[in-house]
Amino acid sequence: MAAPTSRVAASDWTALGTRIRLLVTDPAALPAARALLESDLDGLDRACSRFRPDSELVALDRADGRWTPLSPLLAEAVAVALEAARETDGDLDPTIGDAVAALGYDRDFAQVPATGPAITVHVHPALGWRRVELDRSTRSLRMPQGTRLDLGATAKAWAADRAAHRITERMHCGVLVSLGGDIATAGPAPEGGWRVRVQDVTGDPDDPPTGPTQTIALSSGALATSSTTARRWERGGAVLHHIIDPRSGLPAPTVWRTVSVAAPTCVAANTASTAAIIRGRSAVSALSRDRVPARLVGLDGAVATTGGWPDEEGVA
Amino acid sequence: MPDQPDQARRLSRNRVNTVTSAVGISGVAGAFALAFALPGSSHGSSGGATTTTNDTTSTTNGSTNSGSSTTTNSNQAPQTTNSAPQATSGGS
Numbered sequence: 021m022a023a024p025t026s027r028v029a030a031s032d033w034t035a036l037g038t039r040i041r042l043l044v045t046d047p048a049a050l051p052a053a054r055a056l057l058e059s060d061l062d063g064l065d066r067a068c069s070r071f072r073p074d075s076e077l078v079a080l081d082r083a084d085g086r087w088t089p090l091s092p093l094l095a096e097a098v099a100v101a102l103e104a105a106r107e108t109d110g111d112l113d114p115t116i117g118d119a120v121a122a123l124g125y126d127r128d129f130a131q132v133p134a135t136g137p138a139i140t141v142h143v144h145p146a147l148g149w150r151r152v153e154l155d156r157s158t159r160s161l162r163m164p165q166g167t168r169l170d171l172g173a174t175a176k177a178w179a180a181d182r183a184a185h186r187i188t189e190r191m192h193c194g195v196l197v198s199l200g201g202d203i204a205t206a207g208p209a210p211e212g213g214w215r216v217r218v219q220d221v222t223g224d225p226d227d228p229p230t231g232p233t234q235t236i237a238l239s240s241g242a243l244a245t246s247s248t249t250a251r252r253w254e255r256g257g258a259v260l261h262h263i264i265d266p267r268s269g270l271p272a273p274t275v276w277r278t279v280s281v282a283a284p285t286c287v288a289a290n291t292a293s294t295a296a297i298i299r300g301r302s303a304v305s306a307l308s309r310d311r312v313p314a315r316l317v318g319l320d321g322a323v324a325t326t327g328g329w330p331d332e333e334g335v336a
Numbered sequence: 337m338p339d340q341p342d343q344a345r346r347l348s349r350n351r352v353n354t355v356t357s358a359v360g361i362s363g364v365a366g367a368f369a370l371a372f373a374l375p376g377s378s379h380g381s382s383g384g385a386t387t388t389t390n391d392t393t394s395t396t397n398g399s400t401n402s403g404s405s406t407t408t409n410s411n412q413a414p415q416t417t418n419s420a421p422q423a424t425s426g427g428s
């Protein structure tokens with residue numbers, strides 16, 4: 021159902037080391053909606069950040085294999101990450117924290133040097149999500165000593181879903197929450213749907229895009245794009261990126277520049293898009309078989325779509 | 337918890353098969369129509385920006401009005417527009 025008014029209010033800011041964009045169909049609701057989202061993101065950062073020494077997630081590094089009580093927020097974020105691991109048969113795995121840090125992504129990305137000397141890394145599988153025990157009845161967690169979690173593959177998407185629904189419930193309007201391009205919508209969309217340009221790197225809608233792009237209208241659900249062209253850095257001339265194959269502990273081979281997926285929730289979309297990056301060429305057949313609306317851009321810019329993804333009329 | 341990979345894959349398929357029933361998505365013509373301005377980039381800005389736009393503003397810049405689109409197996413009617421994007425998704 022379209023929103024009764026076509027006016028959309030927008031707010032942009034930076035948080036969690038990424039670009040935040042909030043759109044609402046009721047301009048009067050924007051200040052309160054932004055306050056709610058900012059509060060949500062602050063809570064997420066305190067619970068789930070790998071980079072804040074005072075975060076709850078970092079404190080887990082000192083658990084030494086013991087059962088540790090979790091806050092409701094971190095417990096839910098871990099549960100979502102484990103569920104994504106289960107659903108992808110381990111293509112997404114939250115136990116890659118050590119691997120991604122060893123590759124140099126051990127601080128807020130803005131502070132990661134773009135280039136640097138060669139590094140020595142040990143190629144080995146992540147410890148594995150099956151060894152992480154989450155007891156939801158007692159809201160406690162136990163994992164093998166030395167395990168470091170990275171919830172980056174799911175936490176932002178989950179936060180976008182959560183915030184979008186909380187905002188629409190309180191403000192009674194349509195809402196789009198974009199956390200670094202992980203997009204969740206809730207409530208009535210504006211007439212014509214939420215217009216989202218899919219491109220290689222999340223940016224400002226006013227900026228001219230580079231590379232193959234497409235603008236789609238999202239009338240419900242969510243959209244996520246995983247990219248090997250964002251959050252890249254070089255060590256010893258080797259290009260690294262942030263999407264880690266848990267079976268090697270190394271960046272996934274760059275078969276795709278970007279994979280975008282539309283799904284009912286942002287967690288589902290981001291789980292599928294990130295898994296597709298890791299799966300490489302086999303992702304196309306899997307997404308087609310499962311009728312998942314997806315757009316995959318190869319290194320040469322060639323675009324493949326699956327699951328009824330809209331035609332490319334909007335491509336320039 | 338599924339211990340066998342096959343079981344996990346079945347769960348995954350069951351889950352993604354629900355995807356197309358609850359998401360509305362359609363193509364948009366005139367991807368680069370920029371006749372009205374959404375707020376400028378706030379990269380590096382703690383304050384951010386706020387604005388209001390009007391979706392009904394017509395646009396030019398080579399966009400077309402035909403913009404035929406296909407939809408997924410969605411329960412939403414196909415929609416086309418020639419307006420500028422409101423957000424971008426490109427990974428981060």
